[in-house]
Amino acid sequence: MAADSMVQLVSYLAAQQPGEINGTPESEWVDFKSVSPNGPYDLSTDKGKFELAKDVAAFANAGGGLLVCGFKAKKRPNELYEVAEKATPFDKKLVNTDSYKDILTEYVRPLIKVKFFWYDHPENAPETSGHYFVIEVPPLPESDRWAMVTRGITDNGQFIKNSWTIPIRNGDTTAFLPQDEVYRLLNDGLRARRAADTTVPAPEPAADRVKAREILRAALGLEESPVLFFQSVPDRPRGLVPGMYAGGGLRDILSNQDTLRSPHAFNWSSEYTHPAPREGGLLLTDAPRRGLQVESDGGVTGAVSATGEMLGWAMERYNDGSGVRRINVFVLTEVTLEYFRLINRHVLPLVEGVWTHRIVASDFARPPGRVLASGEDPVFPFVGHIEMATSDDWNHSWRALGDPERDAYEALRCIYALFGLDVSVNPFVDGDRVSAAKLLEKGKRLETGQ
Structure with missing residues (x-):
């Protein structure tokens, strides 16, 4: 079984059916995170802070998505993407949501208003117990893109001061906007700002039928x-x-x-x-x-x-x-x-x-x-x-x-x-x-x- 949308994946978690998620490939709307002894993201390190900020910014730039913590993903032979293969629920004490919010506030621009959700593993499961942690990342409006991380990072996992990166979701991986593309966007933005027509009406609210x-x-x-x-x-x-x-x-x-x-x-x-x-x-x-x-x-x-x-x-x-x-x-x-x-x-x-x-x-x-x-x-x-x-x-x-x-x-x-x-x-x-x-x-x- 597998989930083919964010709605269906959340429905499986809410119904305490994590096994139905196995087989779901990572994509532009979902990334699975296994959990170390220090949690899904080790916020005691620069690398852990960067990974959290990078993943959130990448999904915001790609139309939104879910960071689903508590599943092991692996690339199978003859498959293009990593696929959720095992549920690994964990203790809630491994995540301090206030710390997660603080990291995103400090290192992501503009501020991305993510939502945090906990889902329970079935109580009668004999093999394991615990919970699943989901970070829901909203899409940035086209007019506000792009989200950036206000730090780069070295190969040794250390922050680089006075640097920044723009992560983008590419299939089941994260890439970074090339320097030439950043330069082009800056110039396009300046030209568009000069030529902006303030008489254009605002779009109608979506979905009001x-x-x-x-x-x-x-x-x-x-x-x-x-x-x-x-x-x-x-x-x-x-x-x-x-x-x-x-x-x-x-x-x-x-x-x-x-x-x-x-x-x-x-x-x-x-x-x-x-x-x-x-x-x-x-x-x-x-x-x-x-x-x-x-x-x-x-x-x-x-x-x-x-x-x-x-x-x-x-x-x-x-x-x-x-x-x-x-x-x-x-x-x-x-x-x-x-x-x-x-x-x-x-x-x-x-x-x-x-x-x-x-x-x-x-x-x-x-x-x-x-x-x-x-x-x-x-x-x-x-x-x-x-x-x-x-x-x-x-x-x-x-x-x-x-x-x-x-x-x-x-x-x-x-x-x-x-x-x-x-x-x-x-x-x-x-x-x-x-x-x-x-x-x-x-x-x-x-x-x-x-």
Whole structure:
């Protein structure tokens, strides 16, 4: 088995299936790092500091990528690239992320805002135990390239003062921009700066498909209701997604969803309607509760009503007589996680590259308005302190992480901010992720009436 994209590789780690990564070749988007007694990078040495800065800058210059620590890679006979061949999880104490940040701040220009993630090795694995450490490197915008390391290094592994290098990812290796190319870029930049036309408009924000939201809202008959939208769009669509209607394809997956609980719970499944073809994509509606639209290039829009049919489920007793207003914390969290479990696992792998997730809350502040509270849903008659939505057009996006529980956390972080709340007050959040285990525990209590 092997991972063919960043999303799929992260999904394997999040699902505690590191063995599925074996066979993945190093490339322009992934580099595997085995771990010495001093960690993936020995930051006590100039060489270790340089290697970290170099690897991060190289990926930033190449369109972004993952540094995956805890796998041994080897070049096999008759293969061009090194391939992950063995999982080697390790103890978290070997990595001090603050030290990693300090090195990157000191030795990389411009500053690259990397993200650090830990993933657990399966607890029941008999051979070994530990964790995997992933450094996610974002791509530098074309206008900001190139990232450089502010030190060169000698053959003996010592920093060279008053020197710099520009690393670039080349397949499974790192090369350095030649001096002649650096000279040409400097001169090109000077000429372009002199001739810059400041009247050129800024590009439109990526991946905001307003029309798709309007189409889905109309299909669900929710034009006059507050709606929470989820959207996921590839930054570089590549035409028709293959196998949309084939056996085992997206239509079958939407018809037979693997949900946390039953199809009658708060998810995107429906026992009463089936996904219908629409302009090369699919449309699955369950009016007036929720619906999904998959476009022909893989872009997805999901819509959930913020009424008593869905997000306001069982909250009628807490309104003030002017209509259902309160958002059910459990429903909001479960439907959010279920969206990313479905989309991250089954749609993102179909289009390689970077994806953007987006949250849009429409008409949440329109009278009578929608409210949300800290903590768990209230137990009657205690209403609890509530916060009113502060905008009718709340629109925020982030780069897809590929891990459903982490992307669900990012979505909730955006939603809670609409109400002036921090996502940490959600009882189903654990650190920087939504806990499926906590949701299942709550679901069982609901089903048994406890």
